[in-house]
Every structure is written in structure tokens, then in C-alpha cells.
Amino acid sequence: MTERIDFDLADAPWLRTLVQRVRSARDAGEQEEAARLEAYGRAEGGDVLGRMFDQIMASLDERDAALARGERMAPYGISAAEEGQLACDFCAAVDPVVYFEVTEFGIGGPGGTFLSGDRFYACPRCRELVEADDWKGMREWIGPKQFSIGTRMMIMGFKQHRKGGAVTFEPGTNPEAGR
Ligand SMILES: [Zn+2]
Numbered sequence: 001m002t003e004r005i006d007f008d009l010a011d012a013p014w015l016r017t018l019v020q021r022v023r024s025a026r027d028a029g030e031q032e033e034a035a036r037l038e039a040y041g042r043a044e045g046g047d048v049l050g051r052m053f054d055q056i057m058a059s060l061d062e063r064d065a066a067l068a069r070g071e072r073m074a075p076y077g078i079s080a081a082e083e084g085q086l087a088c089d090f091c092a093a094v095d096p097v098v099y100f101e102v103t104e105f106g107i108g109g110p111g112g113t114f115l116s117g118d119r120f121y122a123c124p125r126c127r128e129l130v131e132a133d134d135w136k137g138m139r140e141w142i143g144p145k146q147f148s149i150g151t152r153m154m155i156m157g158f159k160q161h162r163k164g165g166a167v168t169f170e171p172g173t174n175p176e177a178g179r
Contacts, residue, residue, distance in 0.1 A: 019056055059114075086174060088123035090130075090155070091142050096121035098166035099175065100130065105157045107150070119175075120158055127166055135159075 018041045025034040042050040059073065066073040088096045099119040106113035122130060129138045135155065142151065169175045 015053060015056065018053060019060065022057065023060065086121050086176065088126050089120040089158075090122060090126040090138060093123040093126075095171070096123050096126075097171065098122050098127050098168050100158070100166055101163040102158060102161040103163060105161050107153050107157065116154065116157055116161070120162075122166070131166065 018037065022034050022037045022041070025031075025037060038053075041053050063073040085094065086096050087094055099121045102116060102118060102120055104118045105116045107116070108114075125141055126138065129135075129141060138155065167175075
């Protein structure tokens with residue numbers, strides 16, 4: 001069963017502000033300004049935040065369409081990893097080395113639910129921290145500024161829904177391929 005955890009985009013202030021500015025520019029019919037802000041977001045946010053920005057924008061469009069029909073949007077998956085690429089689900093480092101299986105859970109946000117997926121990938125450092133149950137160390141590793149309420153909710157959900165030990169895989173292979 002999908003469990004609802006409240007998640008507030010207010011805890012990602014940079015993304016939130018950018019998303020709001022793009023949306024108000026679009027609402028005002030200022031397509032050029034919206035495009036300029038989007039380009040700025042991609043340049044400043046880098047690949048990871050840029051992808052999340054795109055996904056959040058798409059999820060908000062879906063939410064609005066659902067609301068217009070008097071519904072809630074269907075659960076929506078957001079991932080910092082590129083299509084076909086894996087990233088550590090804790091610190092967003094590329095090239096994770098293991099994954100931990102979880103029972104999929106949802107983090108409820110404004111107007112909808114974001115899904116965790118059924119695997120949490122981990123880089124070597126995050127694997128050590130998870131196995132040592134060292135969540136204070138995880139907070140320091142991720143960086144207090146990046147350790148938003150969303151990240152805390154995600155890690156809390158991970159702890160509650162983890163199904164077992166680390167599953168290793170051949171470096172350079174993608175265990176997501178062909179699933
Ligand atoms: Zn990591």
C-alpha cells in the first residue's frame with residue numbers, strides 16, 4: 001500500500017522559486033520570459049536540478065490538467081538520474097554500486113504523490129552509512145543545505161520500507177535495464 005508523507009516544495013527554495021516564476025510568466029503569456037528563465041534554470045542548476053525542474057514542471061502541468069477535470073494527478077515518479085543512467089538515491093552521486101530493495105512508498109506533495117520506486121541505489125559512501133545506520137553521518141555527507149525536509153521524508157520512508165541488505169551488481173552495468 002502506498003503511504004502518504006507530506007512533502008512541501010517550500011523546502012527546495014531555489015527550485016520552487018524558479019518553478020513559480022516560469023509558471024507565472026507562462027500564465028501571463030510571456031513565453032519569451034518563461035523560456036529565458038528555463039534556460040537560466042538549466043545553466044545554473046546543472047544536469048541534476050535541470051532534470052528535476054523539467055519533471056516538476058511536467059508534474060505540475062499534469063496536476064493542473066487533473067484538477068481541471070476535478071481529479072488528483074496520478075502518482076508521479078521524479079528522478080535525478082538521466083534516462084538509462086543511475087544515480088545514488090541518497091546523495092545523487094553517479095555510478096552507484098549497490099541497491100537496497102524497498103516496498104514502494106509515496107511522498108504526498110501539493111496535489112499529488114511522488115513515488116519512491118522499489119530500489120534505492122547507493123554509492124560506496126552512502127552504502128557504508130546505510131549499513132552503519134549512521135543517519136547523522138548521512139546528513140553531513142549530503143550537506144545540511146541539501147538535507148531538505150523532502151530528503152528527510154525520503155530517508156525516513158527508506159528506513160521504514162527497506163526489505164534487506166545491499167544487492168551488489170557489476171560496475172558499469174545497469175540493473176534497471178530490461179526490468
Ligand atoms: Zn551516495
